[in-house]
Amino acid sequence: MGYFKTNPDEKGNFGEYGGSFIPPDLQIEMEKITDAYFSISKSHDFITELRSIRKHFQGRPTPVYYAKSLSEKYGGRIYLKREDLNHTGAHKLNHCMGEALLAKYLGKKKLIAETGAGQHGVALATAAAYFGLECEIHMGEVDIVKEHPNVVRMKILGANVIPVSFGLKTLKEAVDSAFGAYMEDPINSIYCIGSVVGPHPFPMMVRDFQRVVGIEAKEQFHEMTGEQPDNLVACVGGGSNAMGLFSAYIEDECEIYGVEPAGRSLNLGDHAATMTLGKPGMIHGFKCYTLQDEKGEPAPVYSIASGLDYPGVGPEHSMLKDMGRVNYVTADDKETLDSFFELSRLEGIIPALESAHATAFACKLAQQKPKQSILVNLSGRGDKDIDFVMDHYGKEYGIL
Ligand SMILES: *Cc1c(COP(=O)(O)O)cnc(C)c1O
DSSP, rough: HHHHHHHHHHHHHHTTTOOOOOOOHHHHHHHHHHHHHHHHHHSHHHHHHHHHHHTTTTTOOOOOOEEHHHHHHHHSSEEEEEEEGGGGBBBBHHHHHHHHHHHTTTTEEEEEESSSHHHHHHHHHHHHHHHHHHEEEEEEEHHHTTTTHHHHHHHHTTTTEEOOTTTSSSSHHHHHHHHHHHHHTTTTTTEOSSSSSSSSSSHHHHHHHHHHHHHHHHHHHHHSSSSSEEEEEEOSSSSSSHHHHHHHHTTSEEEEEEEEEEEOSSSSOOOOOOHHOEEEEEETEEEHHHHHOSSBBBBBOOSSSSSOOOOOHHHHHHHHHHSSSSEEEEEEHHHHHHHHHHHHHSSSSBBOHHHHHHHHHHHHHHHOTSSSEEEEEEEESSGGHHHHHHHTTTTTTOOO
């Protein structure tokens, strides 16, 4: 367990990444959350309540499934950790329930967050409804139009969706707006970030709440096969579902792969392959690999999966890349779509487009390593993506 004692260090650094580079008044709040996290989240009551929520509300443990048809087609043995079966259809609820439970212990009344595609907003609105807390979700006006069904879901769940109308009116501005709202009332509200990103303690806290994925999977995989997996694969946007799975095996032998979106092409603006093509920099108050334009500003990013298009990445992933512990690879839009349809038709599982990046790479890996096992984190289900896929690719794939 040596790894978790020192990563992050007490200042929130993962090697040369992470930390906290924010205005002093915000820093004070982050330190309060850090202290509360260390004292409250390790208490017996907190752990017992979170366990009960995971079991009875979220439906955990989610299964590990042997993808027989996919394995027969590509060689290798491909297993899927079914986070698509977690309540609300993705892994995100794992950290939202943790963050909201912490908020309850702290006596907070309101949860505040940003959302891009709306997945984090829906998960947090769900957590707020569960705990009877207010919920305010900041979202760019462009995304509000694009992600209409998720906006409706948030509203049905009782959340207040705040349109953000400055700048590019997308995720980055939504983060700025949400932080601003949080600073207006840090006593009664708490900021709940959507991935293993942001200033300390968020990358650590979100990872710790997601560790349940890896802890369950390790036990389940061993029970099914009597072994450890030879390879792990997960998609990486900010990197929370990947850290959830990887954390259980960091100190073991297996090969680990994080899959980034190569989008339409590897030209700047056409992808979000932050670690594959970016360089160390600063974004939203922490250090990590970033994609930057000529001026050193966060570059425009694109992915067919809106949950993956962020020009930064978790600091822990940045460190694991430099250490050589995790291999960061890519899958492009076409490979992702092929895998989206293939998983649907061969296994009866419609994956999220984010997760289809991971399965696309896993199938290639299976061809290269036909004797080995591969455990993939299937981070979410694809219901949210079906209209988009039909509208844009229905003809190509023979549905329309
Ligand atoms: C948000 C999302 C992701 C990307 O977020 P990470 O923090 O990188 O895990 C991946 N898969 C699904 C289904 C998502 O909703």
